[in-house]
Amino acid sequence: MSRSGLIALAGRPNVGKSTLANALAGRHVAAVSPRPQTTRRRVSAVVHGEGWQAVLLDLPGFQRPADRLTERMQTTVDRSLADCDAALFVLNAAEPVGGGDRFIAERLTAVGLPVIVVVNQVDRLDPARIAGAIAAAAALLPGFHALHPVSAKGGDGLDALRADLPALLPEGPPFFPPGVATDQTDEEIAGELIREAALQRLREEVPHALAVQVESLTPGRRGRTVEATVLVEHDSQKGIVVGRGGAMIRDIGTAARAALSRLWGEEVHVSLHVKTRKRWRRDDAMLDRLGL
Numbered sequence: 001m002s003r004s005g006l007i008a009l010a011g012r013p014n015v016g017k018s019t020l021a022n023a024l025a026g027r028h029v030a031a032v033s034p035r036p037q038t039t040r041r042r043v044s045a046v047v048h049g050e051g052w053q054a055v056l057l058d059l060p061g062f063q064r065p066a067d068r069l070t071e072r073m074q075t076t077v078d079r080s081l082a083d084c085d086a087a088l089f090v091l092n093a094a095e096p097v098g099g100g101d102r103f104i105a106e107r108l109t110a111v112g113l114p115v116i117v118v119v120n121q122v123d124r125l126d127p128a129r130i131a132g133a134i135a136a137a138a139a140l141l142p143g144f145h146a147l148h149p150v151s152a153k154g155g156d157g158l159d160a161l162r163a164d165l166p167a168l169l170p171e172g173p174p175f176f177p178p179g180v181a182t183d184q185t186d187e188e189i190a191g192e193l194i195r196e197a198a199l200q201r202l203r204e205e206v207p208h209a210l211a212v213q214v215e216s217l218t219p220g221r222r223g224r225t226v227e228a229t230v231l232v233e234h235d236s237q238k239g240i241v242v243g244r245g246g247a248m249i250r251d252i253g254t255a256a257r258a259a260l261s262r263l264w265g266e267e268v269h270v271s272l273h274v275k276t277r278k279r280w281r282r283d284d285a286m287l288d289r290l291g292l
């Protein structure tokens, strides 16, 4: 008998859902950055166990829609939760429980999925404060299946959390063959990791205005070549992304190239062009083309 199912990653922006997905899957398949709204699309990370397989859905943050982009992101969350067998409710132990957490707890209770509460980022706290964070998280969702304090970044608690996943899954055959870590295409992963490299280096308003469109991914004798366009909304943002003498965009390309060659285990070349495209976040045709 085998078990398999979809597990939603629910939680406020920036609590560490993407970091947790990468850590449990053992591969870097979801973009991580200190900026909220890093995850725009639903990304899956596959966790392979002995006789079971869990597909983690790294969903964009739960939030009140502010424009067409966030509105579409919220719709993705609602649809995804309905398809899932269980959820991991991720909280940041270093921040007080807030209205956002209570809102998510209510939605999870309403859909009635079994939930594991994950109190993340415990590496940032001393033991006394960890106990307080655990108690506050437990009070949010009285019917939880299990609760795990973890550090998605440092690795503490992840083995115990992983061991609890199969209990959440219904009986069924695996969705993905062994070794497969995500349902994203290589083009989509390349776009995500280029965007991650950019977000980790840019401040304030630029990150929200930035999108990456992968134009081509070509295999070659000396590795793969990724050609991509980095879209921003204003010429002033373009200047920031390009940087003095092209320093910033070169830096982004170098970081993306390192992450992609680690992931694919081969040489990767990244070629980036920066383009201004006014108001792309409000343009449904553009959002469709970007897969958002």
Ligand SMILES: Nc1nc2c(ncn2[C@@H]2O[C@H](COP(=O)(O)OP(=O)(O)O)[C@@H](O)[C@H]2O)c(=O)[nH]1
Pocket: 011, 012, 013, 014, 015, 016, 017, 018, 019, 020, 031, 032, 033, 034, 035, 036, 037, 038, 039, 120, 121, 122, 123, 124, 150, 151, 152, 153, 154
């Ligand atoms: N110290 C610490 N930082 C973490 C941990 N998990 C995530 N982070 C950081 O928190 C930020 C947001 O992480 P991310 O996974 O993108 O959050 P998401 O928005 O919930 O997907 C990033 O800078 C991560 O490196 C953790 O366990 N410990």
Ligand SMILES: [Mg+2]
Pocket: 017, 018, 019, 031, 032, 038, 039, 058
């Ligand atoms: Mg994320």
